[in-house]
Amino acid sequence: NESSGNDGSGLNEITGIDGGAGVMSAAQNAIDTYGLDLALQASSGAAMTEALGNAIDNEEPIVVTGWTPHWMFTTYDLKYLDDPENVFGEEESIHTFTRDGLAEDAPEANTVLDNFYWSEDDMGEVMLDIQEGTDPEEAAAKWVESHQDQVDEWTDGVSEVDGDSISLAYVSWDSEIASTNVVKNVLESIGYNVEINSMESAFMWAGIANGEQDAMVAGWLPLTHQEYFEDYEDQVVDLGVNFEGAKTGLVVPEYMDIDSIEDLK
Numbered sequence: 001n002e003s004s005g006n007d008g009s010g011l012n013e014i015t016g017i018d019g020g021a022g023v024m025s026a027a028q029n030a031i032d033t034y035g036l037d038l039a040l041q042a043s044s045g046a047a048m049t050e051a052l053g054n055a056i057d058n059e060e061p062i063v064v065t066g067w068t069p070h071w072m073f074t075t076y077d078l079k080y081l082d083d084p085e086n087v088f089g090e091e092e093s094i095h096t097f098t099r100d101g102l103a104e105d106a107p108e109a110n111t112v113l114d115n116f117y118w119s120e121d122d123m124g125e126v127m128l129d130i131q132e133g134t135d136p137e138e139a140a141a142k143w144v145e146s147h148q149d150q151v152d153e154w155t156d157g158v159s160e161v162d163g164d165s166i167s168l169a170y171v172s173w174d175s176e177i178a179s180t181n182v183v184k185n186v187l188e189s190i191g192y193n194v195e196i197n198s199m200e201s202a203f204m205w206a207g208i209a210n211g212e213q214d215a216m217v218a219g220w221l222p223l224t225h226q227e228y229f230e231d232y233e234d235q236v237v238d239l240g241v242n243f244e245g246a247k248t249g250l251v252v253p254e255y256m257d258i259d260s261i262e263d264l265k
């Protein structure tokens with residue numbers, strides 16, 4: 001096929017991330033719903049952004065499983081493909097979930113987790129710092145230092161503890177690396193010994209449900225993590241939204257001559 005491929009004709013796969021991610025099951029649903037002759041390539045958040053960067057360097061066709069908030073929209077000229085069948089749903093929120101009993105066992109940590117709430121700009125600052133090479137812990141500390149008033153609201157009235165342990169589960173997506181390291185920093189500032197554990201989505205949700213993990217700030221609802229939420233709803237505590245305006249979908253570089261998932265057929 002002599003096409004430049006930038007109309008999508010040169011594509012034979014969707015470049016995905018870790019298999020358990022909700023955006024991956026939504027992408028497979030899109031392949032089935034739109035009748036796309038494309039394979040869904042599972043990899044990781046880091047491998048997806050590397051493939052995206054390489055394709056853009058060579059102005060080659062690529063379609064990835066994408067989401068907002070993500071630094072890639074700041075770094076590259078990208079667009080979401082329209083989704084007339086609404087497979088990826090509308091705007092989403094990221095929720096904070098804890099294991100059953102955390103409010104009784106660690107009331108100070110529970111209060112901070114309940115108060116944690118930040119914007120796309122806030123998260124973007126940390127994600128971009130990390131993308132430019134800053135260690136996640138250092139990027140989080142830098143953000144906390146420059147947003148102390150906001151962080152003080154999260155810890156207002158919370159007494160300090162003396163080295164109590166807290167475990168935070170997360171998936172290695174740029175957005176959750178940022179949020180989890182910020183929450184770790186704030187919990188450490190009131191005396192907790194915080195362990196952060198990176199794992200696939202399925203293990204993160206199961207770990208909160210079975211009490212092996214204390215909390216996570218990576219619950220994408222109502223659609224992206226709907227299956228996990230339905231499986232574990234009665235075994236976890238939803239402390240509510242920590243981030244609004246999230247979105248998932250299929251994303252392509254602006255130079256591609258396609259605007260809808262329909263155009264991938």
Ligand SMILES: C[SH](C)CC(=O)O
Pocket residue numbers: 017020021022023024067173175201220224225248
């Ligand atoms: C990759 S998005 C941050 C969330 C998800 O798709 O599970």
